[in-house]
Structures are given as structure tokens and as C-alpha cells.
Amino acid sequence: xxxxxxxxxxxTVITTFEMTPGTCQDxxxxxxxxxxxxxxxxxxxxxxxxxxxDAQTRIxxxxxxxxxxxxxxxxxxxxxxxxxxxxxSLCRSFEPVMYDVVESFD
Numbered sequence: 542x543x544x545x546x547x548x549x550x551x552x553t554v555i556t557t558f559e560m561t562p563g564t565c566q567d568x569x570x571x572x573x574x575x576x577x578x579x580x581x582x583x584x585x586x587x588x589x590x591x592x593x594x595d596a597q598t599r600i601x602x603x604x605x606x607x608x609x610x611x612x613x614x615x616x617x618x619x620x621x622x623x624x625x626x627x628x629x630s631l632c633r634s635f636e637p638v639m640y641d642v643v644e645s646f647d
Contacts, residue, residue: 558582560632565597
């Protein structure tokens, strides 16, 4: 499970997907499979979570990596490039953005 802590020495990536309610579950299935069978086994992977809005038109994916380079290396693998082509066919758009945790409140 992701732990959000300010000052943590890790790379946070938040990816948002925009889709129709008709493809939401298919996209979730693809993402869950990608994480369970491939992404979670890549060097530097720490944790991830998937979030869906009530209308099933957006998915937010929060992932944590030991280093920025670990995330980028995973994206460059042939397997992930193929998976990203499938993900693209199920949504209007998706965009991974790297962030640093600045503050965290409990």
C-alpha cells in the first residue's frame, strides 16, 4: 500500500485515464493485470493504487518508485510498450506525471 510522506526519497507518479463507463471495467482489468503480473515485479517498484470516480469516466493511478529512472526503465520495456498500446485503445487519453510529495497531513 502506498505511504504518502513528505520528504520521502522516492518518485511518485500519478496517471489519469479518461474513458467511457462502457470501457472502465475493461481498463481496470488491464491495469490490475499489468500491476500484478509485470509492473510490481520491476526494479524500484514500491506500491500502487487504482482509484475510479463515481461516473466511471476517470481512473487515477498512484504509484511509487524508488527512483525516477526505475519508472522510466519500466515504461521503455517491450512488454509495457505493448500494454500501453492496449490501454490506449480502451481510453480517450492517459497521462503519467511525476511528482514529489511536498506536504502530508494526517
